[in-house]
Amino acid sequence: GPGATPGGGPRAPDAAPGRSTPADPHAQGPAARALAADTGTNPGCFSAVLPRRLTRTQFINVLSDWSATLVADTGLPARIRTLVVDKAQFPQDASINPETARHQGYWRLDPTVTTRQVGGINTIAQDLAADLASTDARAAAILGNCSGEACLTAFIRKAGRTLFRQPLTDAEVAVYRKVANGATDRAALVKVLATMIASPQTYFVVERGNGSGSGACVPLSAHELATRLSLHLWDTLPDATLAARADDGTLLQPAVYQAQVTRLMGDARADLALRSFFRQWFRLDDLVAMDGKVGNARFDAFAAGYRPLGTTRDAAIDEVLDMVSYVAARNGSLQQVLTDRHSFARSADIAELYKTPVWNGSGTPPVFGEPDRVGLLTRIAIVANGSSDTTLPISRGARILGALTCQALPPPAMNQTNAAADLSGVLTTRERTQRITEMPDTACVGCHKTSLNPWGFVFERFDALGRVRATEVVRKENGDALGEKPVDTAVVARLAGINDRALSTAAEAQQYVLDSGAFEACFARNYFRYAFGRADGEADAPVIEEVRQQAANGANLRSLFASIVTRDEFKTIQRPQ
DSSP: OTTSOTTOOOOOTTOOOBOOOOSOTTSOOHHHHHHOOOOTTSTTOOOOSSOEEOOHHHHHHHHHHHHHTTOOOTTHHHHHHHIIIIISOOOOOOOBOSSOSSSOOBGGGOOOBOHHHHHHHHHHHHHHHHHHTOSHHHHHHHHTSOOSHHHHHHHHHHHHHHHHTSOOOHHHHHHHHHHHTTOOSHHHHHHHHHHHHHSHHHHEEOOOOSSOSTTOEEEOOHHHHHHHHHHHHTSSOOOHHHHHHHHTSGGGSHHHHHHHHHHHHTSHHHHHHHHHHHHHHTTGGGOOOTTTTTTOHHHHHHHTTOOOOTTHHHHHHHHHHHHHHHHHHTTOBHHHHHHOOBOOOOSHHHHHHHTSOOOOSSSOOOBOOSTTOOSGGGSHHHHOOTTOSSOOHHHHHHIIIIIISOOOOOOOOTTOOOTTOOOOSSOOHHHHHHHHHOOTTSSSHHHIIIIIHHHHHTTTTBOTTSOBOSEEEEEOTTSOEEEEEEOOOOEEEEETTEEEEEEOSHHHHHHHHHHHTHHHHHHHHHHHHHHHTSOOOGGGHHHHHHHHHHHHTTOBHHHHHHHTTTSGGGGEEEOOO
16 A cells, blocks of 8 residues: 555555455445445444545645645646646546445545555655755755754654644654654655655545544544545645644634634635535536547538537536536525526537627626526536437436436346337437337336436437427438427426426426425435545434525525534544444
């Protein structure tokens, strides 16, 4: 593991074993099982089977912010990102659902450590240390322009305190002094810096709590609480102000803690964390590149002069996230995330799909002019199908039911064959999908006909690029038209806890979601998992219900995002048995 550090740095006693995410997407792998343990009778009081580690984003942010405390170099953050992602080939975290590895999940729920990550950490440590102390002048500045044992010790305590998010013990200081072998020249400094960066104390989040007794629920220490708070709200290490409140212990005072929560939520870094949550909850990364079939005769005929770019997919994702930031900055509610009708397209390719002007990123964005474009469920990143020239109604339905409203969906019937489906004639996408998935006496028909398909069919007014349409042109592979038919969007849709409803427009579908309360309930459950990095158990139901009620009552996004961290459950941990 990362404990095999340059210079023999300290090893965390509970470093995670090397294991990877299960290859079978329908299996419940060790990472999911480790996060799904029951909380017993202590809601929120939990100790994971595997230690929590930094996500790749958090790792990059921690290294960047720590480096900024050592040297003044505005180019370092970009070089660190390039080093981690490109040179060290540090893998993106797996999107883990604590119940199953299938469908929606969160990067911060991935506790696994692989050989690839270990090798990446050591590469990063060596290269970043050499960059930080690239000249004698920079090395002297990092040390404080002094020399000798006292100078070296002071540097080790200062740099280690920031990077490890807590003060170093005398024994730990002695380890790093030994790495330097008493020297304070540039070569010695590079060794110390590399050993610190590669230490498990950098990469893992070790929480033991204040108190004694195995299995006991105890409060986090001030330093552990500061780290948990900053990683949750900022995806990085505590800044100097928060660290100072941890060092003097006042962070454990309710008024001081609340003041720090308010301060952190008012910082731009909190917006980045908010965007990260919604990006993962909405499964925006499911959208594949939209330019993959440019040049294909059938796709080009379908696109009818529109040419998606290599950047169109990311621009579509950013458009949704810019909407989230806009709503949050104006104290908007979760419901407004669902219903906002502004276009946040900052590039001409997305604006063309929306038929709106390009937004310059400031001021009031333009409003959608098409009546069909009613909010989140009709944004390009939600309804587009990448480089396909036909819609994927099953995928659309699965996103709404599985990700946005948390409806229970059975696993697909892997042994079902629909070879007997009659696909002759000129068929719309809806007709083809019905003939394949709604055949009588098959394993598919029950779920598809009553639950999954309706939530895809009601959005057939949007083509595979997310454009509004009234008809569907069925084409040959060479792009020639076989026929054109009106799209049929009339369905009877179903959501748990509310009567089935006849729908035929996106506006009616959106209103049904609002009336059901499923969007707020799904947010509460997903946000709990994101905040605690684990599955919810029966004992956690009151916490989730309180968050749901706040969302249902129109609480603004910022207060919702901060609601978890002010609870006692966020501030405790269960000591190992």
